[in-house]
Amino acid sequence: MPDSYLIKGGKPLKGEVVLSGAKNVALKTIIAALMFKGNVVLKNIPRINDVLDLIELIKSLGAKAEFKEKNTLVINGDGLKSNRVDLINGSKIRVSFMLFAPLLNRFGECFVPNPGGCRIGARPIDRIINGLVALGIKVDYDTETGYYHAKIINKPKGKYRFEKPSHTGTELLMMIGLMTDDKVEIDNIANEPEIDDLILYLSSAGAKISEENNKVIISKSIELKQKEAFTIMSDRNELVTYATLAVASGGDIAIGPIDESLITSFLEIMKETGAGVENISNYKYRFFYQGEIKSVDIETSPHPGFMTDWQPSWAILMLMANGSSVIHERVFENRFSYVEELKKLGAKIDFVDVAVENPGIFYHFNHEKDKNYQQTIKIQGKSELHNAILNIADLRAGAALACAALLATGESVVNGASILERGYEDFVGKVKKLGGEIKKV
Numbered sequence: 001m002p003d004s005y006l007i008k009g010g011k012p013l014k015g016e017v018v019l020s021g022a023k024n025v026a027l028k029t030i031i032a033a034l035m036f037k038g039n040v041v042l043k044n045i046p047r048i049n050d051v052l053d054l055i056e057l058i059k060s061l062g063a064k065a066e067f068k069e070k071n072t073l074v075i076n077g078d079g080l081k082s083n084r085v086d087l088i089n090g091s092k093i094r095v096s097f098m099l100f101a102p103l104l105n106r107f108g109e110c111f112v113p114n115p116g117g118c119r120i121g122a123r124p125i126d127r128i129i130n131g132l133v134a135l136g137i138k139v140d141y142d143t144e145t146g147y148y149h150a151k152i153i154n155k156p157k158g159k160y161r162f163e164k165p166s167h168t169g170t171e172l173l174m175m176i177g178l179m180t181d182d183k184v185e186i187d188n189i190a191n192e193p194e195i196d197d198l199i200l201y202l203s204s205a206g207a208k209i210s211e212e213n214n215k216v217i218i219s220k221s222i223e224l225k226q227k228e229a230f231t232i233m234s235d236r237n238e239l240v241t242y243a244t245l246a247v248a249s250g251g252d253i254a255i256g257p258i259d260e261s262l263i264t265s266f267l268e269i270m271k272e273t274g275a276g277v278e279n280i281s282n283y284k285y286r287f288f289y290q291g292e293i294k295s296v297d298i299e300t301s302p303h304p305g306f307m308t309d310w311q312p313s314w315a316i317l318m319l320m321a322n323g324s325s326v327i328h329e330r331v332f333e334n335r336f337s338y339v340e341e342l343k344k345l346g347a348k349i350d351f352v353d354v355a356v357e358n359p360g361i362f363y364h365f366n367h368e369k370d371k372n373y374q375q376t377i378k379i380q381g382k383s384e385l386h387n388a389i390l391n392i393a394d395l396r397a398g399a400a401l402a403c404a405a406l407l408a409t410g411e412s413v414v415n416g417a418s419i420l421e422r423g424y425e426d427f428v429g430k431v432k433k434l435g436g437e438i439k440k441v
Ligand code: EPU
Pocket: 023, 024, 027, 094, 095, 118, 121, 122, 123, 124, 125, 126, 127, 128, 129, 165, 166, 167, 168, 169, 190, 192, 302, 308, 309, 331, 332, 333, 364, 365, 366, 395, 396, 423
């Protein structure tokens, strides 16, 4: 199977991009569908590798799942017959651990391997497991097999407060809460809009979920049953990838559909660079080059801040800016796998030390006192990028590397296309439509 891109860069990219559905909603709605009775119809589901792998995984557990139209997926979890997630299939996608919810719901007990997914840090699920335990679920971990064994002793109930917010953690504990005969309260939750979309979906099928003061409260619900098809939100990460590419390449791209509230912090900071940002119609934005790009420093943080998934794309834009800029990553450790690769193209980027007063609180990962972290980079702008052979190590870094190759002169090879395609639907088709020279080899 071809797994590389051959990219001839150096052209301004122009045209229109129709956004696909959000990966980080698609995966959770598919998993939660296994808690519903009968058919569940999901629209705007992107045909990306993570979704295709998850479909295979739930089928191996006995569920049915089939695309009816290009992006309409019909799922039926009534026939779930296994409570053990396969180690190999499960290790392909990080969200496989979210299968705790439907499997406990159906069988009262399940076996789930330690999650896989992108290598953007150690990514433990300790806070999430603590949450399961706090809600009354017995969880044992077998270090020899790498499996968690979870068992419901009493129906979930009670309160759990995340020490630091977790996106998928909030979603999983919310799904666990659906099994309560009483009430479940999760405090200090993550506030990403993708979580709100999941709540909308569950509520439309009968779940009783309310949000207040950074808390989500789940009350005893009736059996979940879908009344009408649910359309998931657009992928705001995809928007950021193409918006930064538009400006960095000296181009002009209209992107939609997108709700402004999903990208407010991105729009604000994009305007600070002097880039053209125009709301051309309801749910459609135009991003274009209109002269020198100013350097703007960023610090990543959970919603409503500048999202961690956007920073590799930001680095690409800053390579084209005037002067130098700094990116400080607070959410994940090891999210700079693209730095050494970009240097092969001639980019001037260095890791720098920035003193942080209280790193244990400042960083969202489990910060260890004596460990050496590299959380900040300094990018020298106005880079002359030339062709190189690049290797993708994680999804968002992959998109950044492919975009950098589109800015570089000459022909580059980007290896690891399947990693980028875990999260980007029809990347080659969309780039070609913008005038980019890219092919899969
Ligand atoms: N963390 C722990 N222990 C836990 C849970 C989280 O140490 O029990 C750490 C993580 O390692 C990380 C930080 O806490 O350093 C925040 O992690 P969080 O749990 O919020 O992230 P996630 O749920 O694993 C989701 C998205 C990510 C996105 C983040 C932040 C999915 C499948 N993944 O990850 O998306 O960057 O939230 O919004 O929803 C991507 O799409 O490329 C991607 C990585």
